[in-house]
Amino acid sequence: MNTKYIGFESPGVTVDLVIFTVNEDQLKVMLVRRAESPFDGFWSLPGGFLKIGESLDAAAHRVLCEKSGVDDVYMEQLYTFGEPKRDPRSRVITVAYIALIPWQHLPQPESTKVTDLTWLPVDHLPKLAFDHKEIINYAVSRLRAKVSYSNIVYGLMPKQFRLSELQSMYECIINDKLDKRNFRKRMLATGLLKETGKKDHAGAHRPAMLYQFKSKEIVFF
Amino acid sequence: MNTKYIGFESPGVTVDLVIFTVNEDQLKVMLVRRAESPFDGFWSLPGGFLKIGESLDAAAHRVLCEKSGVDDVYMEQLYTFGEPKRDPRSRVITVAYIALIPWQHLPQPESTKVTDLTWLPVDHLPKLAFDHKEIINYAVSRLRAKVSYSNIVYGLMPKQFRLSELQSMYECIINDKLDKRNFRKRMLATGLLKETGKKDHAGAHRPAMLYQFKSKEIVFF
DNA sequence: ATACTTAGTGTTCATTTTACACTTAGTATA
DNA sequence: TATACTAAGTGTAAAATGAACACTAAGTAT
Incomplete structure (x- = not known):
């Protein structure tokens, strides 16, 4: 906090959500398909840029609602990822969040048509956009650890x-x-x-x- | 990651360090005196703006060296604080780190003259700049918890x-x-x-x- | 009426955690 | 050089916790 402001050099700031659910006896994470470069067509974590005037938690909630249609779920900040080259276009740091949604609370898709949103088991993920697999792995280890010393599973139960x-x-x-x-x-x-x-x-x-x-x-x- | 880039609206990004040491049987934190508005004259955490091309960890290490003259210490990311009004001037989010330095490894000040750097016991802090007291309280609770299930105290021992x-x-x-x-x-x-x-x-x-x-x-x- | 399936329940043994007090090996001083 | 002083260093018993383990109960389906 001692340096001068150099606003135009600021990195972009996003939030990315690792949204967990359990279904068919598998721990799954929500992924959305990218429709633009880079990583066009790859699965990625739901996320978005932080808006000016919006707190990090609020941004995470906004993204959560947009993608899941659900609010009022357990959510916590996970970690902030800021390697300079993690986004090949420009400098972007992302504040990652974990969210837990009971499968029963999710609005079920009407048909089996291909969509741009899916739930995949965390232990069998394809190649993902950016550093999102690393983020998910960290989230999974946090969740697995926390399960054993808290009642965090509440967030996944009906x-x-x-x-x-x-x-x-x-x-x-x-x-x-x-x-x-x-x-x-x-x-x-x-x-x-x-x-x-x-x-x-x-x-x-x-x-x-x-x-x-x-x-x-x-x-x- | 689905929104368009709006670079010029990006918040500023800083790192702030909660640097702990133990001395005189007290857990203490490093504070630096601000020499500018806002909070002119108040104690604050050492910190600085993230540079483009610099990772978050690298920025934290840079600040650590600048202020403590020490490298090669235990450091971990703590949490990212991003309330919109936490800096009254403009939007700044800060990635907070914890660092541990053995008291014996610190270069001791030559005299008792008033300086812009001090170590204060975490349980008796004056009013601090920004949300820095909140950050310290969170860091202390993390440290206290971690002590009981890890050998993190290594970082504080000679x-x-x-x-x-x-x-x-x-x-x-x-x-x-x-x-x-x-x-x-x-x-x-x-x-x-x-x-x-x-x-x-x-x-x-x-x-x-x-x-x-x-x-x-x-x-x- | 019978078969089938998951729900529901206690005890024993091993391990870990806690509580607790005296002897030892030096330094300092008389 | 004997004595006092101080922190270092050590073991055991009791309590609490964690782990292993198998049968009966209450329904539905045929």
């Missing part, structure tokens, strides 16, 4: 759910199996869940109690 | 040290007392320390074995 669904969510993210009894004990011991009283009668088997979170607040253990 | 000094370092940062025997057991159990063979004969008491880190690598537990 309002009501079976404990087995919650367990499955954890297993998808950390990519490992958990012991059912220990998992239930631990979850109920947090005191963050409550029974809804309702039961889920799906399937030819004993119905499951539906649970929900007492609060949407994120807690660190 | 090359060789007594175990009691290491313990004291932990205690200063987390602001709590630790049990001596448990602390030693835990530290030695990590396998990251080695005896130097040398002993520290300071003081009228049994001399202490001097230890050092096997590697400067940061490890998460």
